[in-house]
Amino acid sequence: MAWSRRRRAFAGFCRQFARSRTGMFGLIFLAIVIIVAILAPVIAPAWMLDATRLIDAPRFAPPSWEHPLGTDHLGREIWVRMVWGAQVSLVVGFAATAVSMLIGTIVGIAAGHFTGWTGGLLMRIIDFFLVLPSLILAIVLSSVLERGVWTIVIAIGLTSWAGTARVVRSQTLSVESRDYIERSRVLGAGHWHIIVKHLLPGVLPLVLANTTLTVGSAIIAESTLSFLGLGDTTMQSWGSVLKNSMEYSAATAGYWWYVLVPGVAIVLVVLAFTLVGRAVENIVNPTLRSR
Known part of the structure; x- marks a missing residue:
């Protein structure tokens, strides 16, 4: 029964998403980019x-x-x-977002569910990372660790x-205030049962919407x-x-295509992820959906 209900909910989500023109445009564009990245060895051997096999090729040809x-x-x-750079940029974008979502979801649920000094300590940790410039910290980590994807x-x-x-955390606090959570506690449910059975399903739609928006930010960070x-x-990679x-002063030397092509590619992919994320957010967020 539970799986049947979830399938119906997913089918309803797909129908609502298909009615969003901007969301479908972003999804189709991303699907094309992903297919091109997967087929890179076929499209561009x-x-x-290999520069050694391109000795006679013209340099900086418009x-x-x-x-x-x-x-x-x-x-x-x-x-x-x-084409080859799309592989690295997308892999880094998806993988970094997965790590970010996993940590953020675990810490956010714990900070909203547990009270007292545990929740307070987790909130101070969250606040610390919020005010800390993430790009500067990423630069420091990339400098200290061995370079690689x-x-x-x-x-x-x-x-x-x-x-x-x-x-x-804010969504967890909202779910925690509902009556069925209190009934679960009265019936003897422990922290693990409440988190896995009630809180996690309650915050997953919001995490899904936030994920699509975070991938774009991760691609920009990788390019940076x-x-x-x-x-x-x-x-x-597009950043390289x-x-x-x-390094070759392409912007001032007249080699505009050298700067424009990767820049436009990054902008379009990030825009596509943003369009998909906004469409998902409008569906899973009741407040936005009512508008």
Whole structure:
């Protein structure tokens, strides 16, 4: 019965989401980007990134029929670097968001459920991470730890969970005030039963909506760290393309495509995640849905 109710609720969610034009536009765009990233070895073979096999390729060639998005300082096609960079940017975005959501959900539920010094201590920890500049802390962690994709994932995930925890805590307090929670306590339910059976299902829709919004922020953070030279130099990412364009002063030297292409790609993907997140939030948030 419970699974049947959940299937009906999911089907209703899909129907409401399908009626959102902006949400569907963002979802379709993200699906295309994800498919392109998965098929990167097929669309753009790895040898197209090997500078030793592109000795005769023109450097800084502007966009044309032969070079659709132009070439970089080594003669590599910008579109090839963008296709391969989508893999790293999306993996970091999703993985860092998963780490952030996991920590934020656990800490937020605990801070809202437990009272006394336990809840107070957790709230002080959340407040500390909220006022701490997350980007600066991520830069410090990326500098201290060994450089790599998973280092960036850890750095972003460990510094971006506080906002989620604050939202989850407020939702937990709302759920805690409902009558069925009090009846569960009277019937002898323990903390684990209340958290798993009642609080977690109550906050999951809000966490889902917040997740889609956080992925965009994680992609921006990854691009920033790669732009600052703290990413994995052996792998392509949109941030590393921007870093290379800065090293060769592409913006002032007239190589506008070198800066514009990765910048527009980041903006469009983040916008798509935002559109999907807003559509999900309008569905799962009763206040917004009533409007």
